[in-house]
Amino acid sequence: MTLKEIMAVMADPDRIRIMKENKEIYNGYLGCLVYSEEYEKIRDAKVERLSVTLDVTHRNYKELELMQPLHPEHTPDYKFSDLQTTLYRTIILKSED
Numbered sequence: 862m863t864l865k866e867i868m869a870v871m872a873d874p875d876r877i878r879i880m881k882e883n884k885e886i887y888n889g890y891l892g893c894l895v896y897s898e899e900y901e902k903i904r905d906a907k908v909e910r911l912s913v914t915l916d917v918t919h920r921n922y923k924e925l926e927l928m929q930p931l932h933p934e935h936t937p938d939y940k941f942s943d944l945q946t947t948l949y950r951t952i953i954l955k956s957e958d
Contacts, residue, residue, distance in 0.1 A: 865904040867911065867952060868895070876947060878914060878931070879903070881954040888931055888949075907955040914949040 864879070871877070873892025878885060886903065887894055894900050916931045923929070931949065 862908050863904070864906050864908055864952065864954065867908055868904075871950070876932075876949045878949045878951045879954065880951060881906070882956050886954075903954065908952055909955040910953040912951045912953070914951045916947040916949060918945055 868891060871891050873890065873895075875891045876889065877887065877891050877894070879887040879894075881903075887899060914931075918929070919925060919927050931947065
């Protein structure tokens with residue numbers, strides 16, 4: 862299947878990460894990707910694997926010198942007393958041989 866086929870069954874507000882050869886090539890909302898030049902280059906790429914990434918971080922990660930969230934500028938979907946969580950669908954593209 863191709864990236865375009867996967868995206869056809871997902872919703873615009875879904876948060877996605879697209880990886881290729883262990884490098885992140887996109888991280889954000891699916892709806893924003895389809896309007897980018899980047900998408901034109903990768904939409905016909907074959908998909909190797911799909912997975913879900915749960916980003917759990919501490920809201921005071923800077924002060925505590927912890928790893929930052931994937932998107933620190935976004936408001937979290939849920940907040941606990943000191944943690945936040947965001948769900949990403951990770952799409953791993955096949956490497957070109």
